[in-house]
Amino acid sequence: MSERTVPGTPDELAAALEGTGYLADEGLATAAHLALAMHRPLFLEGEAGVGKTALAQALAQITGRPLYRLQCYEGLEASQALYDWDFGRQLLHLRAAEAAHAADDPARLEASLYDRRFLLARPLLQALEDAPSVLLVDEVDRADDEFEAFLLEILSDFTISIPELGTVRAEVPPLVVLTSNRTREVHDALKRRCLYHWLAHPDFDREVAILRRRLPQVTEQLARQVARATATLRTLDLLKPPGVAEAMDWATALHTLGARDLDPDLAARTLGAVLKYREDTERVRSLAPEALLGG
């Protein structure tokens, strides 16, 4: 992929993002613009399903950069995030060298073992090698604190040193997007190096626009009703308030059932697309249909 010229102002960036189907408000567009201009990682926090991961994908698309994604989980280790040596191939290489009686010079043999072709690049190294790129570190709150410390080191100077091979430095620092669902407080030292943005649920008009944009097959009427009902659900103090992703799932489910607008019967049958807790479903079922559908 060839890199395209990066939009020069937040407004232009928002327009470019809209071209990919991602509708960003002023705050998010400013955040993304600054992340690109200042080479500072962007730390996105917010409820699940508000479009944190989608932003990284949209940014990769408009900048024409490759996207590298690192999904974090507990126990994530350097060998899965950074690089690993391909031991199997190294052993084969060694055997082949022995068979060819090339093992006479141990120093040269050893040097040939730690060659770039035996190195398996994982997302962080790939993102630095393939600069300029977009690096998405997804759900960083799921990784443990050891990993955080180690991420800090890479994000501060965008270099990785491999003892056997040397230092890999990104010519252009990658655009880094870190996302967190706040299952754990991420360490201040990491946040300090980033731009921090809290992503809230979109307002009604924006949500309708997002639904129309992402699901062109859904009728305007249905999109408006789903957006209104989702907004109502968010005010109900549920265990898991639905995000934009759930609203889209719901609209898709309704459309699949052939609905042109949201009627109480269909809404009740498809609640599973928006509500993921039994308690929440029961609570909403017990409400009058008008309360949800807005009369």
Added chain:
Amino acid sequence: MAERDVVDTVLGFARTLRHAGVPASPDRVQAMLAALGHLDVLRPSAVYWAGRLTLCAGPDDLDRYDAAFLGWFSGRRPRPAPAAAQVQPRLAVSAPLDAGTGEGDEDPDAPDLAARASADEVLRHRDVAGLTDAEKAHLRRLFALMVPAAPMRPARRRRPAVHGSVHPARTVRRALRDGGEVSRLVHRRARPRPRRVVLLVDVSGSMTPYADALLRFAHAAVRARPASTEVFTIGTRLTRVTRELRLRDPDRALAAGGQAIPDWSGGTRLGEVLKAFLDRWGQRGTARGAVVVVCSDGWERGDAALLAEQMARLKRLAHTVVWVNPHKGRMGYEPLTGGMQAALPSVDHFVAGHSMAAFEELSGVIARA
């Protein structure tokens, strides 16, 4: 605007923000100035976002930031944030800062060690509500020496070990060093990691005699395992005091905690506050798989049904739920209060928390959980 003006304005704003309780450190302010360099400074919303993106560190900061921004850039005096307004001289309650009573190592009339030790032993079993100031001061020193052990959980991350499964990468790396001959297997195994402990301390009026001791216990727990311990106070609202209790010195930590708690010695709405905890922290991960310790007498002003429901929810999320009730240490205590009745079905361990000895027992319960 001249560049100088921008810098002065931003520095003044950062000062206002720090007063409002957002820790806008110098490097963050520098980042804000750098951000402004990439934006149109004359546009108010650009200034707003440049500051918000660089100076804030969490959702709690956002409201304070908005208030400070409005105050500073609209020329109006910022209204003191509600949290700041409630910082009253409640220090005396939260952390008795009276100087030592004179007994100590340098005291020439110090009783001999054996007598001191047995006095300690008696003090350890006394109800903290009925202690004199001198005894309290002594007990504080005992608290300072306490190191609660942490419960452990199996971890996913595996480290090199003598036994355990074979570590292929290290084994082959070793073999490469020996010319490709696998001469020794290297092993790895998961080492247990500390399990998260969450302490919810009731600071309402009825718990006043015990709140100081409970917070000191919480401080000892945070100090022993800063990364895996969380402390919240509950009363009429939920306050996270983990950050304050990380201060090393117990008295300073409790004073900072006392300043952060707005609902000291107020009423109790256990059900509602527990719901707030589960919504904002617990369900996201803080309570998941954790040992959750609720320290309260169970006097519920609100609806006991809500408390029962929320306790059931907590039980489903947490690894172990421990309820500490100081009154349980009294002779003939029966858990008859509505709140206690509602909570007990969801509690794994119901323990007393009225004396030093009871706290040591509690520490054991947490460690074995």
